[in-house]
Amino acid sequence: xxxxxxxxxxxxxxxxxxxxxxxxxxxxxxxxxxxxxxxxxxxxxxxxxxxxxxxxxxxxxxxxxxxxxxxxxxxxxxxxxxxxxxxxxxxxxxxxxxxxxxxxxxxxxxxxxxxxxxxxxxxxxxxxxxxxxxxxxxxxxxxxxxxxxxxxxxxxxxxxxxxxxxxxxxxxxxxxxxxxxxxxxxxxxxxxxxxxxxxxxxxxxxxxxxxxxxxxxxxxxxxxxxxxxxxxxxxxxxxxxxxxxxxxxxxxxxxxxxxxxxxxxxxxx
Amino acid sequence: xxxxxxxxxxxxxxxxxxxxxxxxxxxxxxxxxxxxxxxxxxxxxxxxxxxxxxxxxxxxxxxxxxxxxxxxxxxxxxxxxxxxxxxxxxxxxxxxxxxxxxxxxxxxxxxxxxxxxxxxxxxxxxxxxxxxxxxxxxxxxxxxxxxxxxxxxxxxxxxxxxxxxxxxxxxxxxxxxxxxxxxxxxxxxxxxxxxxxxxxxxxxxxxxxxxxxxxxxxxxxxxxxxxxxxxxxxxxxxxxxxxxxxxxxxxxxxxxxxxxxxxxxxxxxxxxxxxxxxxxxxxxxxxxxxxxxxxxxxxxxxx
Ligand SMILES: Cc1cc2nc3c(=O)[nH]c(=O)nc-3n(C[C@H](O)[C@H](O)[C@H](O)COP(=O)(O)OP(=O)(O)OC[C@H]3O[C@@H](n4cnc5c(N)ncnc54)[C@H](O)[C@@H]3O)c2cc1C
Ligand SMILES: Cc1cc2nc3c(=O)[nH]c(=O)nc-3n(C[C@H](O)[C@H](O)[C@H](O)COP(=O)(O)O)c2cc1C
Ligand code: FES
Numbered sequence: 354x355x356x357x358x359x360x361x362x363x364x365x366x367x368x369x370x371x372x373x374x375x376x377x378x379x380x381x382x383x384x385x386x387x388x389x390x391x392x393x394x395x396x397x398x399x400x401x402x403x404x405x406x407x408x409x410x411x412x413x414x415x416x417x418x419x420x421x422x423x424x425x426x427x428x429x430x431x432x433x434x435x436x437x438x439x440x441x442x443x444x445x446x447x448x449x450x451x452x453x454x455x456x457x458x459x460x461x462x463x464x465x466x467x468x469x470x471x472x473x474x475x476x477x478x479x480x481x482x483x484x485x486x487x488x489x490x491x492x493x494x495x496x497x498x499x500x501x502x503x504x505x506x507x508x509x510x511x512x513x514x515x516x517x518x519x520x521x522x523x524x525x526x527x528x529x530x531x532x533x534x535x536x537x538x539x540x541x542x543x544x545x546x547x548x549x550x551x552x553x554x555x556x557x558x559x560x561x562x563x564x565x566x567x568x569x570x571x572x573x574x575x576x577x578x579x580x581x582x583x584x585x586x587x588x589x590x591x592x593x594x595x596x597x598x599x600x601x602x603x604x605x606x607x608x609x610x611x612x613x614x615x616x617x618x619x620x621x622x
Numbered sequence: 623x624x625x626x627x628x629x630x631x632x633x634x635x636x637x638x639x640x641x642x643x644x645x646x647x648x649x650x651x652x653x654x655x656x657x658x659x660x661x662x663x664x665x666x667x668x669x670x671x672x673x674x675x676x677x678x679x680x681x682x683x684x685x686x687x688x689x690x691x692x693x694x695x696x697x698x699x700x701x702x703x704x705x706x707x708x709x710x711x712x713x714x715x716x717x718x719x720x721x722x723x724x725x726x727x728x729x730x731x732x733x734x735x736x737x738x739x740x741x742x743x744x745x746x747x748x749x750x751x752x753x754x755x756x757x758x759x760x761x762x763x764x765x766x767x768x769x770x771x772x773x774x775x776x777x778x779x780x781x782x783x784x785x786x787x788x789x790x791x792x793x794x795x796x797x798x799x800x801x802x803x804x805x806x807x808x809x810x811x812x813x814x815x816x817x818x819x820x821x822x823x824x825x826x827x828x829x830x831x832x833x834x835x836x837x838x839x840x841x842x843x844x845x846x847x848x849x850x851x852x853x854x855x856x857x858x859x860x861x862x863x864x865x866x867x868x869x870x871x872x873x874x875x876x877x878x879x880x881x882x883x884x885x886x887x888x889x890x891x892x893x894x895x896x897x898x899x900x901x902x903x904x905x906x907x908x909x910x911x912x913x914x915x916x917x918x919x920x921x922x923x924x925x
Contacts, residue, residue, distance in 0.1 A: 355655040357894065394893070401839055401892045402685050442894075576681035578692065579891040582652030585668065585694050586683040603676065603697060608652065 355443050355581065356381065357394065362437045363415065365430075369505040371422045372475075373431050377441055378415050385411045386448030387483035388549070388572050388612045391418070392580040393430065394440035400426050405580050405607070407549070407572070408444060409478035409506070410485070416441075419478035419506065445580050449483055449547055449570050449612050451490065459568060459614070463492035469543035470514070471532050471558055472498040473550020477506050479572060483547055484513035497541055499532040499550070533557050548572065548615075559615025569615035575606040582608035590619040626908055627915050628901075630663070632883050633783045633809035633860045635718050635744045637663035640916055641873065641901040644864050644887030645669055645722035645747065645787075646694065648897075650712050656894040660715040661901065666885055667708055669724040669749050672733035674700035684820045684829035689841035689866075690888055691818050693832035696724045696749075701737040709741055718744035720785065728775040739781040746782050747862075748772065751789030751814035763789035763814070766801035773805035783808035785862060788853075790842075791817050795849045796856035803857040810853060811862035811885070813846045839888040840866040847879045851925070854880025868896070870903025877916060878923035 360377035368374045385408045392403035404426045410417040422431050433439060452461050468487055472480040477498050484494050496510045499520040504527070510517045519527030520535040528535040532554060535541070548558050549572035562569035578584035587606040591613060592599050601619045604610065628639035642664045643653070649668065650659060659665060677697025684691040698704065704721075712719050721743045725731035731748060738746055750772055751763035762768045773786055786802040788795060790813040799810055815836025820829040828834075846865025854861060863881025867873055868889045876884045889896035913919050 354657075355894070357656075399687050400685065401688065401690055401888065402683070403892070576683045578683040578690065579647075579894070581655065581894060583647055583649045583894075584683070584692065584891055585646070585677070585697050586680075586692060588677070588680060588682070588697065 355445070357440055357442050358382070360416075360439050360441050362433050362435055362439055364435060365433050367431075368419070369503045372505050373420055373422065374409075375418045375420070375430070375433065376415055377418065377439060379441075380414055381443075382411065382414055382416055383443065385416075385444040385482070387451065387486050388448030388479050389444040389446050390580075390611065391416070391444060392442040393418075394442075395426060395429050396439075397429050400429065402578060403442070403580055404430065405445070405577050407479040409481050410509070411482065419475075421475045442580065446607055446611050447609070449572075451483075451486060463487055463490040466492045466545065467543040468492045468494055468545045468547065469536070469541055470494065470496045471536070471546055471548040471550070471554075472496065473532060473548075473554040474500055476548070476550030476554075476572070479549050480547070481506055481509045481513070484510055488513045495541060495543060497532050497536055499535070499554070500526075502526075533561060537561075543567070545569070555615070556618075556620045559618065559620070563616055570612050571615050571618065572611045573606050573613060573618070574611065577607055580607045589613075590622040591617050592619050593617075626905055628663075628905065628908075630883055630916050632664075632862070633745065633785065635664070635783065637718065637883060639663040639901055640877070640883040641897055641904065642666050642720065642862070642883055642885045643890065643897055644885035645749065646692075647887040647890045650708055653890065653894065653897075657898045659712075660717055661898050662717050663883060664718040664720050664744065665712065666720045666722055666747055667704070667712075668698060669696045669722045670698045670701050670704040670734060670738075671696065671724045671726075672701050672730050672737065674698065674703070675724070679831040681829065681831055682835075684835065686818070686820055686837070687841065689818075689837055689839035690891070691820055691830060691835040691837055692815070693830045693835035695832065698724065701734045705737065705741055709743065713742070720745045720747050722747045722749055722787070723776075724749050728772055731772055731776050732779045735776045735780050739779070743782060745785060745808075746776070746780060747785040747787050747811055748776055749787045749814065751787050751791075763798065764792050766797050769798050770801040770805045773802045773807050777806045785809040785811050787814055788812040789814045790845055790849055790865070796852050799853040799857050803859050807859060809860040809862060809882075810857065811864065812849050812853060813842070813865045816842055816845065838866070839892075840868050842866045843872065847875055850876055850881050851879040867900065868892070870900050870905070870907045873900055873904045874907050874919050877919045878925070880920070
């Protein structure tokens, strides 16, 4: 059963401008797959809907989330203090396909495989847990992360990656440009790419991977109502091979995603 | 002490309690991951049409103070897929299923009703009140003549009791309620969402891709309670009351206003276990008040 649990805020601190790291403790927290998210249910009841946030890291009884203050809900979140109670769902959605069922076009054997994790802005947090799991599975992990000007979670990524490349839009740190330009310029080649970030970035990366015939998994984002499949609010368009040929179907980002293979996504539809 | 008896007879179906889910905010497989669906009096499923509908572009969801906006636009897989999938799955629970039906024309409503009549759904709820579809939908619900016409059409092909779901976006709700009663509706559910809109003043754009959408949640409850109260005094047929029910006491309020059963919509997005929590709270309220049956709640109201 999925549950809403009451966690305790263990820390909630700014790690960059408008970017906060929150740790939540609860004995009821289990494991999560990288790319899964949780719903945060705010104490202020004037804000009815939960806020979905990706899991940055999870260990026995403690979960780390990293979020950006963009509106009323995330502002309210930033005001939570140590020891405050917070209601949070158990992990939702499907994460990156890195273990379990082998798919026809994709294997989950990462021993000795070169992989690149590509994060843009607030898409970087889920890359931390992903890097950790892929490293455990024996992959050679490289991270390529892009930010407007200030970088965060670099130390955490370095713990699990062989190299971490940084790009900033204004060239304040690292490469001056976006992550795809950095990948192309530095020839950061891998057998498989994993990404989370703004749609334009996911789309460009996914198209580039398709040209190179490389596998690519992307985590999509959409405005959510429930976060668990009940409201049909969060759809995206996915190409599905049927007997009649390729057709475009609507899938729930919260339920069937948020992660999809890049080539499955109908970016223009 | 005599135990509580929450059972109700609703338009010919037996329900163990008056708590149901509201259409569009419940999915058997997904909601069922949070609680035992078998505990509910009945479930009302997501709107289904005779053929698949794609719905509206995203963003489809917005939030306002104490409420939300949605412009899902009745995305659904069509009656055949619904019967093969959601209905087949719901068979394992001992809970009556009320299937919500959408259409653009009287013929479309009838086609879906004919297909669903052949299944073991307990009842059909005809949505003539969706603000998110251009043709049909709300247009049928705002005109007493059209509301009557659809009711007559679906009654003539249905083997199941028919609930007609009304829109609050009208001047006189009792006029529409009387019109559908006169055509043989077995019950009425109200209210559907109010037509609403939100503008993102930072981006200077509407929040919803569809610009306008359906407004639901606790902010609309007073409108819903008022309409249930008015309709209860205008018609004889049973009423399913909904609109902003968040707690057991809210449920009791609708029953006092005249509802026979209630549905939980937006609350289930705010808290996935809301339908069963509200059932438990209603029981607690009855214990506290010394009420033994649902009828006791209604009879206690001095309005
Ligand atoms: C699966 C998933 C995982 C996410 N993971 C993270 C994460 O790890 N860290 C993080 O900071 N954010 C994450 N988000 C985005 C986060 O949910 C939104 O930023 C948050 O809900 C905004 O709430 P608010 O009340 O502050 O903003 P609002 O006041 O509701 O809106 C303010 C602004 O934020 C935009 N916005 C609001 N909700 C979303 C959304 N769901 N997606 C995109 N834009 C939105 C609005 O369009 C608006 O411009 C994730 C979203 C999804 C769907
Ligand atoms: C996301 C969403 C989808 C809905 N879809 C339907 C639908 O398919 N058919 C229908 O009759 N009503 C639909 N409704 C309306 C609800 O069933 C209900 O009438 C309304 O939301 C008011 O109740 P509430 O305030 O408890 O949510 C939908 C509401 C929401 C929020
Ligand atoms: S957010 Fe409700 S279905 Fe995805």
